[in-house]
Amino acid sequence: MADLKYYDIILKPVITEKSMDTMADKRYAFYVHPQATKNQVKEAVEKMFEGTKVEKVNTMNLQGKKKRQRSWKYGKTARRKKAIIQLTQGSKDIELFQGM
Numbered sequence: 001m002a003d004l005k006y007y008d009i010i011l012k013p014v015i016t017e018k019s020m021d022t023m024a025d026k027r028y029a030f031y032v033h034p035q036a037t038k039n040q041v042k043e044a045v046e047k048m049f050e051g052t053k054v055e056k057v058n059t060m061n062l063q064g065k066k067k068r069q070r071s072w073k074y075g076k077t078a079r080r081k082k083a084i085i086q087l088t089q090g091s092k093d094i095e096l097f098q099g100m
Helices: 017-025 038-048
Strands: 010-013 027-032 054-062 066-068 074-076 080-087
Touching: 010 038, 017 027, 027 038, 038 054, 038 080
Parallel strands: none
Antiparallel strands: 010 027, 027 080, 054 080, 066 074
8 A cells, every 4th residue: 555645645625516515514525545544534634624523434436437539439537536524513614615
């Protein structure tokens, strides 16, 4: 397994209608490094966003989609790993999502 630092684990937030609706319940979605574990994701969120306390982490591996490049040639997009972060009730909100 690769030696991952906390700033290498979280790649980018997931911005969808469903993820925006769950922010009211203090649930946030991020794309994370494919080799990151739940404990590493929890530590990375708590270090990157001050005042946050993670209650639980759910992860899922997403397979690449099949795409057509020409009329006869097919390829695939890259595989990803997504993490859903549930914060505790007393925790601060993640400011990255404010104003969206």
